[in-house]
Amino acid sequence: MLPRKGVWVFLPLIGFIALAILLASGLGKNTEDLPTALAGKPLPQMQLPSLLRKGNVVDNRLFEGRWTLLNVWATWCPTCHIEHPYLLKLAQRGVAIVGLDYKDEDAAAKNYLANLGNPYVEVPVDASGAYGLNLGVYGAPETYLVSPQGDIVLRHVGEMNERVWQAKFLPLMKEPSDIKLQVEAQ
Amino acid sequence: MRAVGKTLMLLLILLPSLAFSAIDVYQFDSVEHEQRFRGLIEQLRCPKCQNQSISDSDADIAQDMRAQVATMIREGRSNDEIVGYFTERYGDFVNYKPPVNAQTMILWAGPVLVFVIGFVLVLVQIRRAKMLAESKGEDA
Numbered sequence: 001m002l003p004r005k006g007v008w009v010f011l012p013l014i015g016f017i018a019l020a021i022l023l024a025s026g027l028g029k030n031t032e033d034l035p036t037a038l039a040g041k042p043l044p045q046m047q048l049p050s051l052l053r054k055g056n057v058v059d060n061r062l063f064e065g066r067w068t069l070l071n072v073w074a075t076w077c078p079t080c081h082i083e084h085p086y087l088l089k090l091a092q093r094g095v096a097i098v099g100l101d102y103k104d105e106d107a108a109a110k111n112y113l114a115n116l117g118n119p120y121v122e123v124p125v126d127a128s129g130a131y132g133l134n135l136g137v138y139g140a141p142e143t144y145l146v147s148p149q150g151d152i153v154l155r156h157v158g159e160m161n162e163r164v165w166q167a168k169f170l171p172l173m174k175e176p177s178d179i180k181l182q183v184e185a186q
Numbered sequence: 187m188r189a190v191g192k193t194l195m196l197l198l199i200l201l202p203s204l205a206f207s208a209i210d211v212y213q214f215d216s217v218e219h220e221q222r223f224r225g226l227i228e229q230l231r232c233p234k235c236q237n238q239s240i241s242d243s244d245a246d247i248a249q250d251m252r253a254q255v256a257t258m259i260r261e262g263r264s265n266d267e268i269v270g271y272f273t274e275r276y277g278d279f280v281n282y283k284p285p286v287n288a289q290t291m292i293l294w295a296g297p298v299l300v301f302v303i304g305f306v307l308v309l310v311q312i313r314r315a316k317m318l319a320e321s322k323g324e325d326a
Contacts (some may be wrong), residue, residue, distance in 0.1 A: 011307075037277040103246065129250050136275035138233035138247045 037136060038152045043070070043144075044134045048124035051101055051109055058124035062098060063146045067173050069097045070144040071120070071160070072132060074104040075112045077140040082114055083159045091119035092164065098122050102140050103129045145169055212256040219259050226255050226265060230272055231280045239282065 038044075043060055050056035062068075071087060073080040091097055099120035101109045106125065113123070126132050135144070136155070145154040153172050156164060213323045214220040229239035234245040240252055251272065258268045284290045 037273065037275055070210075129246070133247075133254060134275065136277075138276070142234050 014034060029090055030155050039154065040151060041127045042151050043146055046124060046131065046132070048100075048131060050124055051106060051123035051125050052113070052118075055123075058122055060150055062122055065148050066096055067148060068146045069095060069169075070100060072098050072100045072102045072128075072135075072137050072140050072142040072144075074140045075108040076103045076104065078161050081116075083141055083161065084119070086159075086161050087119035088115075088117050089161075098124065100130045100131070101125045101127075103127065103138065121136050212252070214256075222265060223256060223259055226259075226268055227252055227267070229282050230255070231282050233276050233280055268269065 010037065022048060043063060046059050046062075048058050052056050063070075069090070087097055087099075096122050099122075101123050106127075109123070109125075113120075124131075127139075139157070141158065141160070143156045143160050144152055145156075147153050156168055212220075212223060213296045214223060215292050224241070230240045230251060232238045232243035232245055232248045232251070234247045235243045238248075240248040240255075254267055254271075258271065263271075270280055278284050278290070284293060286294050
């Protein structure tokens with residue numbers, strides 16, 4: 001009887017350790033980093049006015065044939081200011097970035113780009129946030145990687161920087177035409 | 187003077203609730219629609235201020251989501267369609283009633299499992315105590 005009891009005595013300890021491991025594995029995880037449910041699906045149909053080219057309508061054709069970053073930004077978003085210099089750097093390297101101006105005012109956005117530089121190949125305006133909602137945006141900045149076929153591959157929430165670019169974006173861009181980009185980035 | 191003071195006090199007390207209800211008011215054709223709206227905005231989770239439903243949250247995105255829910259209800263969409271619209275875009279994360287699948291199994295089965303384990307442990311303990319008592323009885 002007693003030797004068997006000896007084993008059972010450890011049960012609460014084992015249970016405690018198992019629970020501690022389970023809970024510890026959740027610590028340090030960035031809870032804001034939600035994977036997009038649209039990964040692998042086509043970019044939602046876009047039909048938005050262009051901020052800088054008056055009268056132009058931006059649609060999904062803009063994303064065809066090359067890897068594109070879709071950066072969701074606004075002048076009211078502090079982190080967008082922080083990542084702006086890095087976006088300029090990426091644009092200099094030849095990365096095509098489309099800047100979705102999210103729930104912003106046109107005049108302020110034009111000012112912002114005129115003063116700080118424009119890293120975007122095109123700036124579709126989503127004043128109401130309707131396109132953002134359709135895309136699953138829940139704040140700014142968010143950056144989506146769109147494949148040459150026009151599919152969403154990745155969503156990154158928060159600041160873009162060299163570390164994120166190297167760790168999350170580059171490994172996914174495996175088309176031959178992008179080898180140049182990878183070499184340049186190193 | 188006193189009455190004025192009391193009235194003022196009452197107004198002050200009511201002010202926060204007035205301010206809150208003024209944030210957004212949605213008109214529905216029927217009580218049923220209104221009730222479905224209340225239910226859905228309690229069930230949908232705000233992706234920005236996590237751990238709040240979109241009815242609790244004052245985040246921009248929560249307001250947009252409430253407006254979208256209201257629009258879809260007016261369009262005559264079912265609850266499943268509306269929840270589906272959001273989980274398609276924001277993942278199961280936005281649903282406070284996650285579906286039963288391999289990933290959420292631990293959520294649904296966890297409490298039952300813990301209960302069963304506890305029950306078994308208690309049974310074992312009772313049997314052991316009984317046996318101990320019996321063996322003591324034999325000794326005496």
